[in-house]
Amino acid sequence: MSRLDALLAALYHPDLRTIEPGLERMVKFLEALGDPHARLPPVIHIAGTNGKGSLLAYLRSVFAQAGLRAHAYTSPHLLRFNERIVLGGKEIGDDALTGYLEPVLALAWKVPVTFFEATTAAAFSAFAEHPADVLLLEVGMGGRLDATNV
Numbered sequence: 001m002s003r004l005d006a007l008l009a010a011l012y013h014p015d016l017r018t019i020e021p022g023l024e025r026m027v028k029f030l031e032a033l034g035d036p037h038a039r040l041p042p043v044i045h046i047a048g049t050n051g052k053g054s055l056l057a058y059l060r061s062v063f064a065q066a067g068l069r070a071h072a073y074t075s076p077h078l079l080r081f082n083e084r085i086v087l088g089g090k091e092i093g094d095d096a097l098t099g100y101l102e103p104v105l106a107l108a109w110k111v112p113v114t115f116f117e118a119t120t121a122a123a124f125s126a127f128a129e130h131p132a133d134v135l136l137l138e139v140g141m142g143g144r145l146d147a148t149n150v
Helices: 003-011 024-032 052-065 094-108 115-129
Strands: 043-046 070-073 085-087 134-138
Touching (some): 003 115, 094 115
């Protein structure tokens, strides 16, 4: 089993599956990670009942055609977890994803967060370290209290 496979297995642990509305936990978690959300590129936050993924894909294409570098965060993935985090048009590589998940999961056992909060924190850490013109963020299930809304 690769290191990434082990990290993804830990991420899917039942203790991280509970959904608890609210942003306080996420704010504290991100603070402990060095506030990556404070270093994100300009964000387009995509919310709603239907069509979020389609709109995100459309906007990625528009920004690419305009010569702009766009990052994207979406869920769920179809085939590989890496699909959730796109850096400048390319899904995050296994080694990079491993590097972002390791500190997130180490902290997740000390500062309890949900699966989606841990995933979002890893994505924010990646986005904060790679310059872009825009970040397309798909809301999960929480709307105003969603982890992407910090």
